[in-house]
Amino acid sequence: MAGFGDPRMENVDASGLKLGIVGSRWHDELVDHMIERAKAAAEECGVTDVxxxxxxxxxxxxxVAQAMARKFDAVVALGVVIKGETDHFKYVCNSVTDGLTRVALDESTPVGHGVLTVMSLGQARDRAGLEDSVEDKGWQTTVAVLDAALALRELAKP
Incomplete structure (x- = not known):
């Protein structure tokens, strides 16, 4: 978390859009909460098809994000990867980031990268949108990806 440069995403009117959310089961307590926050953000933005x-x-x-990108207007991917003592962290983070980026570009569908890649459980909790969290990545990622879907929809107009 840089602590600066936040675009201060406002809720958008995404009524009529379809949203897919895919979450990992690792660190399920945090990911479950992030999914709930993503669903709440979608609802606040008028999305009813989630x-x-x-x-x-x-x-x-x-x-799974790719399968969803073929059916939905936007996709949110949520997970938590915490660095351990081996290079596995680096490979997982690179694989996920490259994969989600590729899906978005190949399918021309916004895919929100809400995977927390952190050094500790405390850092993950700070970003998971809990009551005492500094950030709410489930919410922020959802609003950002819906905003991108609306931008693409606008660009597609004649």
């Missing part, structure tokens, strides 16, 4: 899917870990997020 489908949630769960996968084992963050590496599995891109493939």
């Amino acid at each position: 489908v949630v899917a769960r996968v084992a870990g963050s590496v599995e997020l891109p493939i």
